[in-house]
Amino acid sequence: MSVRELVVLGTASQVPTRHRNHNGYVLRWDGHGILFDPGEGTQRQMLRAGVAAHDLDRICVTHFHGDHSLGLAGVIQRINLDQVPHPVTAHYPASGQHFFERLRYATAYRETVQLTEAPVSADGPLAVTADFTLDTRLLSHPVESYGYRITEPDGRRLLPEKLAAHGIKGPDVGRIQREGGLNGVGLDEVSEVRRGQRFAFVMDTRLCDGVHALAEGADMLVIESTFLDEDVRLAADHGHLTAGQAAAVARDAGVRHLVLTHFSQRYSEPAAFERQARAAGFEGELSIAQDLMRVPVPKRT
Numbered sequence: 001m002s003v004r005e006l007v008v009l010g011t012a013s014q015v016p017t018r019h020r021n022h023n024g025y026v027l028r029w030d031g032h033g034i035l036f037d038p039g040e041g042t043q044r045q046m047l048r049a050g051v052a053a054h055d056l057d058r059i060c061v062t063h064f065h066g067d068h069s070l071g072l073a074g075v076i077q078r079i080n081l082d083q084v085p086h087p088v089t090a091h092y093p094a095s096g097q098h099f100f101e102r103l104r105y106a107t108a109y110r111e112t113v114q115l116t117e118a119p120v121s122a123d124g125p126l127a128v129t130a131d132f133t134l135d136t137r138l139l140s141h142p143v144e145s146y147g148y149r150i151t152e153p154d155g156r157r158l159l160p161e162k163l164a165a166h167g168i169k170g171p172d173v174g175r176i177q178r179e180g181g182l183n184g185v186g187l188d189e190v191s192e193v194r195r196g197q198r199f200a201f202v203m204d205t206r207l208c209d210g211v212h213a214l215a216e217g218a219d220m221l222v223i224e225s226t227f228l229d230e231d232v233r234l235a236a237d238h239g240h241l242t243a244g245q246a247a248a249v250a251r252d253a254g255v256r257h258l259v260l261t262h263f264s265q266r267y268s269e270p271a272a273f274e275r276q277a278r279a280a281g282f283e284g285e286l287s288i289a290q291d292l293m294r295v296p297v298p299k300r301t
Helices: 042-049 072-081 094-104 160-165 171-179 209-215 229-238 243-253 271-279
Strands: 004-010 024-029 032-036 058-060 088-091 115-117 124-128 133-138 146-151 155-158 191-194 198-202 220-224 257-261 285-288 294-296
Touching (some): 004 042, 004 257, 024 042, 024 198, 042 072, 072 094, 146 209, 155 160, 198 209, 209 220, 209 243, 220 243, 243 271, 257 271, 271 285
Parallel strands (some): 032 058, 058 088, 088 115, 198 220
Antiparallel strands (some): 004 024, 024 032, 146 198, 155 191
């Protein structure tokens, strides 16, 4: 059974709190499991959320601040301890290669799994699979940071009334899908384009071109909103977004489901982030992330 959902492992900015773990997010995308920004404590949060090391086949790190990467050591060792039977690919800023190597080999352990290092050094596609394309864009933060975007290829949606008009039914429905035509009737005559789903992950950054490019037309946008709008100057100084800024990006990009996360410890009222997001004019589905929350990717339209 195919599942597309975001599993939130942690939502804290800079330091964990009593109620928020360091960052960590797993995107379940059919048979794929992509772990984003494993901060400290991610391995334990995976256990609490019911996410196994076997579920992961890709790791994406936006940048090498500790709240986004200190959990790498434990996760990589767990992948090897559990002898995950498939290769795992890790993406991260190339400028942080020395940090990745230190975390990968932080302590002694037995390597049993093929872990492919695929560092990021420029905008563009990182991986093209049958199920999706993984792209990246440079963000604006005091250290080099990249956001990620997953795009499913467009497909076709069959139109029952058009099939009936051409007398196509039963096994012939499958044949025209497989072969692209049947008895002089083309697949495009009895179907329409079904746009592939799009998922975007944007962490520590100021507003910049990369943020807008990643968010454009996303079915789900997971984006940092470290600060509330009254602290916009502080956000800019530290390379972060406010709730209103993140929501305005989602509004202008036509995002269907907005997930706000990465909250400063200075705020204790999550509802304030929702109020400011709505005040910015975002009218789609909205989730204020909490640890261990599961958020389904919106169904195709």
